[in-house]
Amino acid sequence: MTLLQIGPHVVQPPVVLAPMAGITNAPFRTLCREFSGGKGLFVSEMITTRALVERNEKTMQLIHFDETEKPRSIQLYGVDPDTVGKAVRMIADEDLADHIDLNFGCPVPKVTRKGGGSALPYKRNLLRSILREAVANAGALPVTMKMRKGIDDDHITYLDAGRTAAEEGITAIALHGRTAAQHYGGTADWDAIARLKEHVPEIPVLGNGDIWSAEDARRMMRETGCDGVVVGRGCLGRPWLFGDLVAAFEGTESGREALPQEGGGGRRAGAQPTLKEVAAVMLRHATLLGEWIGDEARGVIDFRKHVAWYTKGFSIGSEMRRGLAVTSSLDELDALLSELDLDQPWPAGADGPRGRTSGRNRVVLPDGWLDDPYDCAGVDAGAELDTSGG
Numbered sequence: 176m177t178l179l180q181i182g183p184h185v186v187q188p189p190v191v192l193a194p195m196a197g198i199t200n201a202p203f204r205t206l207c208r209e210f211s212g213g214k215g216l217f218v219s220e221m222i223t224t225r226a227l228v229e230r231n232e233k234t235m236q237l238i239h240f241d242e243t244e245k246p247r248s249i250q251l252y253g254v255d256p257d258t259v260g261k262a263v264r265m266i267a268d269e270d271l272a273d274h275i276d277l278n279f280g281c282p283v284p285k286v287t288r289k290g291g292g293s294a295l296p297y298k299r300n301l302l303r304s305i306l307r308e309a310v311a312n313a314g315a316l317p318v319t320m321k322m323r324k325g326i327d328d329d330h331i332t333y334l335d336a337g338r339t340a341a342e343e344g345i346t347a348i349a350l351h352g353r354t355a356a357q358h359y360g361g362t363a364d365w366d367a368i369a370r371l372k373e374h375v376p377e378i379p380v381l382g383n384g385d386i387w388s389a390e391d392a393r394r395m396m397r398e399t400g401c402d403g404v405v406v407g408r409g410c411l412g413r414p415w416l417f418g419d420l421v422a423a424f425e426g427t428e429s430g431r432e433a434l435p436q437e438g439g440g441g442r443r444a445g446a447q448p449t450l451k452e453v454a455a456v457m458l459r460h461a462t463l464l465g466e467w468i469g470d471e472a473r474g475v476i477d478f479r480k481h482v483a484w485y486t487k488g489f490s491i492g493s494e495m496r497r498g499l500a501v502t503s504s505l506d507e508l509d510a511l512l513s514e515l516d517l518d519q520p521w522p523a524g525a526d527g528p529r530g531r532t533s534g535r536n537r538v539v540l541p542d543g544w545l546d547d548p549y550d551c552a553g554v555d556a557g558a559e560l561d562t563s564g565g
Contacts, residue, residue, distance in 0.1 A: 179403040190392065192407075196283075207417045211417035216274070219238065228262050234563040248274040252563075254289055259308050263313050277318065323351045358531070368395070381402060450486075475503055
């Protein structure tokens with residue numbers, strides 16, 4: 176296996192947690208790191224450059240890293256080169272992170288209607304300007320980027336964007352093998368990842384899309400020749416997937432190590448988790464969220480979105496599922512979990528697709544966005560989002 180080098184940082188095994196809005200906050204990254212033994216790279220949820228430069232209170236909380244989190248990795252979203260440059264300089268000057276990833280892959284309407292995320296690489300000159308400003312202001316920090324194949328099948332951009340990134344000093348590129356129009360529907364195009372690797376052999380290329388198991392990750396690397404993998408929806412409700420990935424890449428027998436003592440995981444090494452073990456992870460996840468937010472009730476409420484992912488496939492009645500989805504205290508969550516048949520084994524098929532799986536077909540874009548791939552008129556600081564995360 177080739178060594179994945181992100182600037183001065185060696186990522187071994189070559190596994191990266193994908194930034195996911197409202198998901199990859201500090202508590203979830205902590206869980207994933209615990210299962211991986213600290214191996215891999217774990218990226219924050221999306222931070223908007225305008226909000227960072229303006230020191231928005233929520234944004235400043237989102238960029239808080241645990242002292243054990245090394246390297247600290249921030250994903251930035253922006254559409255204005257000057258604002259992106261200021262945000263990157265702020266991170267470098269104030270030692271806020273060790274690695275910066277740029278978001279050119281988000282397909283959600285609130286982002287693409289501003290010309291950001293997966294819409295932006297279509298504007299070739301704008302993309303180059305943003306990359307140039309980011310690299311110029313990063314100092315010694317490595318700058319990477321994550322993107323999609325393009326806006327839709329008629330507007331494919333990833334090869335041009337990859338060449339521009341290599342020319343502007345981007346350290347590595349991650350490609351999600353879907354267009355923005357596909358959103359999360361259909362099947363990821365791993366052949367596109369292979370083509371990008373051939374197109375920019377001078378920098379690492381990471382593959383993203385439809386990695387539901389450790390074997391999927393290994394197969395992607397074999398089939399595409401990519402230098403590493405980025406895992407997103409596959410770890411929703413399964414932070415122990417990172418333990419599987421480490422074991423698969425390192426050839427060890429233990430795929431899912433137990434949580435640290437305080438987590439109470441108590442799992443059999445390499446075994447699929449029982450519902451009892453899943454419940455212990457759920458309670459720990461909710462606890463971490465409460466500690467991070469500074470309010471137990473708000474932490475449990477934020478955790479609610481994870482319940483369906485953790486319990487997917489288990490035999491749990493609809494009334495109990497509704498109850499778990501409206502809890503507002505750790506005691507209430509613990510009490511409901513204790514009422515379940517906790518001896519249930521891991522359900523067949525529960526390792527498969529999870530999270531959003533639908534396509535959108537139509538991408539919301541600024542007026543006239545597709546008229547000229549080089550004209551950037553009207554894209555300025557006014558198009559910047561003012562909030563971060565989900």
